[in-house]
Amino acid sequence: MPYTSDKPETAPSSAELRARIPGWGADLDPNDRPAFPRERYDPAASGAHSDFPDRQPETWPRERSIEHEQLPAVFGTSAPPKGLSGILRRHAYARYSEARAAHWLILLGADRVDAWESHLRSFATLHPDNPVTQTGVLSEFTRRGYSSRVGRGRVDLRHVWMDPIIVAGPWVAAGVAAFAAARALTKRYGAS
Amino acid sequence: MRAMVYRGPYKVAVREKPPPLLEHPNDAIVRVSLAAICGSDLHLYHGMMPDTRVGMTFGHEFIGVVDEVGPSVQNLQPGDRVMVPFNIYCGSCYFCARGLYSNCHNVNPNATAVGGIYGYSHTCGGYDGGQAELVRVPFADVGPSRIPDWLEDEDALLMTDALSTGYFGAQLGDIVEGDTVVVFGSGPVGLFAAKSAWLMGAGRVVVVDHLEYRLEKARAFAQAETYNFAEYDDIVVHLKQVTGGLGFDVAIDAVGAEADGNFLQHVTAAKLKLQGGSPVALNWAIDSVRKGGTISVMGAYGPMFSAVKFGDAFNKGLTLRMNQCPVKRQWPRLLEHIRNGYLKPNDVVTHRIPLEHIAEGYHMFSAKLDDCIKPLIVPTAG
Numbered sequence: 001m002p003y004t005s006d007k008p009e010t011a012p013s014s015a016e017l018r019a020r021i022p023g024w025g026a027d028l029d030p031n032d033r034p035a036f037p038r039e040r041y042d043p044a045a046s047g048a049h050s051d052f053p054d055r056q057p058e059t060w061p062r063e064r065s066i067e068h069e070q071l072p073a074v075f076g077t078s079a080p081p082k083g084l085s086g087i088l089r090r091h092a093y094a095r096y097s098e099a100r101a102a103h104w105l106i107l108l109g110a111d112r113v114d115a116w117e118s119h120l121r122s123f124a125t126l127h128p129d130n131p132v133t134q135t136g137v138l139s140e141f142t143r144r145g146y147s148s149r150v151g152r153g154r155v156d157l158r159h160v161w162m163d164p165i166i167v168a169g170p171w172v173a174a175g176v177a178a179f180a181a182a183r184a185l186t187k188r189y190g191a192s
Numbered sequence: 193m194r195a196m197v198y199r200g201p202y203k204v205a206v207r208e209k210p211p212p213l214l215e216h217p218n219d220a221i222v223r224v225s226l227a228a229i230c231g232s233d234l235h236l237y238h239g240m241m242p243d244t245r246v247g248m249t250f251g252h253e254f255i256g257v258v259d260e261v262g263p264s265v266q267n268l269q270p271g272d273r274v275m276v277p278f279n280i281y282c283g284s285c286y287f288c289a290r291g292l293y294s295n296c297h298n299v300n301p302n303a304t305a306v307g308g309i310y311g312y313s314h315t316c317g318g319y320d321g322g323q324a325e326l327v328r329v330p331f332a333d334v335g336p337s338r339i340p341d342w343l344e345d346e347d348a349l350l351m352t353d354a355l356s357t358g359y360f361g362a363q364l365g366d367i368v369e370g371d372t373v374v375v376f377g378s379g380p381v382g383l384f385a386a387k388s389a390w391l392m393g394a395g396r397v398v399v400v401d402h403l404e405y406r407l408e409k410a411r412a413f414a415q416a417e418t419y420n421f422a423e424y425d426d427i428v429v430h431l432k433q434v435t436g437g438l439g440f441d442v443a444i445d446a447v448g449a450e451a452d453g454n455f456l457q458h459v460t461a462a463k464l465k466l467q468g469g470s471p472v473a474l475n476w477a478i479d480s481v482r483k484g485g486t487i488s489v490m491g492a493y494g495p496m497f498s499a500v501k502f503g504d505a506f507n508k509g510l511t512l513r514m515n516q517c518p519v520k521r522q523w524p525r526l527l528e529h530i531r532n533g534y535l536k537p538n539d540v541v542t543h544r545i546p547l548e549h550i551a552e553g554y555h556m557f558s559a560k561l562d563d564c565i566k567p568l569i570v571p572t573a574g
Binding site for chain 2: 001002007008009010011012014017020021022023024025026027028030032033034035036038039040041042043045046047048049050051052053054056057062063064065067068071072073074075076077078079081085089093098101104105107108110111112114115117118119122127129130131133134135136137138139140142143144145148149152153154155156158159160162163166167
């Protein structure tokens with residue numbers, strides 16, 4: 001008990017552990033640990049050619065944190081901002097620092113808008129979004145969906161019912177709203 | 193080329209994309225031979241990470257063969273078999289010069305708080321990842337390394353993140369001989385952290401999770417003592433009891449943003465996105481480590497605020513250590529450990545999935561079906 005100065009003896013001896021566990025104590029000396037010390041000044045160790053890298057050409061006005069004093073030399077070009085989500089993202093980067101909750105909340109909101117824009121856009125292409133194939137939900141049948149969950153004491157079963165609502169709920173709500181709007185319009189103008 | 197593309201929360205597809213281009217003189221294009229889905233990819237998949245854009249290709253764990261190099265590349269040539277650390281880094285900024293490769297300041301316009309990571313949202317730089325046939329690899333003379341001939345592909349792949357991160361997590365615990373170590377989470381990073389704790393001389397290694405099949409793996413792979421937190425009314429009390437009331441010397445959080453075990457924390461973070469992450473494992477670490485102890489955080493969290501029990505950490509005088517792993521720093525020593533037989537990384541691999549079936553792979557991994565621990569993606573198996 002920690003009410004006295006001795007450490008409670010709960011661990012086997014080092015000799016026993018060394019005999020039982022391959023490699024036990026191989027990194028006992030902190031100097032053998034590559035992350036020690038945390039900072040080691042050695043600019044030559046990385047293989048970099050110069051003190052500042054060549055600059056990657058900026059092919060569109062690259063959004064950047066206002067905490068950066070300049071555009072970093074290299075950056076990703078995976079998905080340039082576009083549409084309403086792009087406007088929101090550019091605003092989040094231009095107006096708010098990383099220290100502000102507004103920065104992250106706008107970006108998260110833009111992600112949801114982006115998903116909706118992209119789903120709608122996909123319906124005008126040869127590859128419309130398919131919630132069955134894209135959610136991979138068929139693996140429930142091929143990867144033991146039922147027996148992987150039931151009777152195994154998993155605590156995530158308490159909230160897993162929310163997932164279909166999160167995925168399909170907005171679509172169902174939008175469908176209901178569209179149906180209600182169409183019905184209201186039909187009633188209003190169809191009767192006259 | 194064929195590539196995984198994100199289509200919104202819980203939805204991914206495989207599409208034809210234009211092949212990546214050399215956008216910088218020190219870029220390389222790598223033809224991916226093997227990739228993996230990481231537990232932290234699930235944070236993107238679930239829509240938790242801000243600025244995750246539809247159309248992006250995920251994947252920060254991959255190996256492959258160099259297909260093309262930029263004009264300033266000196267250390268690699270087409271045909272080289274390479275492993276690529278998940279960090280993108282320049283090697284020359286203030287942070288890289290000090291070995292903090294995961295904190296590079298020259299590769300991420302979108303944020304100063306995080307470096308560049310392949311396929312990990314625009315918050316981490318906006319780079320496409322390796323769950324594809326081809327991938328752009330910036331700073332080819334700095335990040336990638338040729339894979340030694342004796343090293344198997346799957347072991348090399350796991351060095352690009354999971355193994356290095358677990359090993360790094362154990363190091364951040366500053367373990368001394370005989371220390372008691374508790375690891376929260378028995379996914380690949382937790383398993384590797386538990387295994388690595390022995391290398392550093394731990395006297396006792398405990399792993400906590402609620403997935404029995406993973407705890408079984410922790411017992412077999414990492415020789416760890418395990419506890420299923422679902423079986424205890426209060427896991428923290430139990431962890432105190434098994435250490436004679438003292439608490440553990442070192443606690444490692446290998447769960448991160450989607451930790452379970454507290455309904456309110458999980459739902460507000462993982463479902464409603466109102467926190468940067470669900471800090472259940474981190475709070476358990478704070479409460480179960482001894483006063484004056486050390487906590488190492490390897491689980492990934494988003495940039496927003498989280499409801500962490502900071503007062504307990506303060507009052508207990510804890511040392512909290514954390515970072516994205518600077519992967520390449522770990523490699524020379526890890527190669528020695530693999531060669532000596534102390535580590536066999538691919539023992540944690542449970543599934544190998546063709547790229548064309550990646551949506552099923554994500555769902556299986558996310559829903560923890562089929563006793564999945566580590567799914568690999570094979571781009572050419574389609």
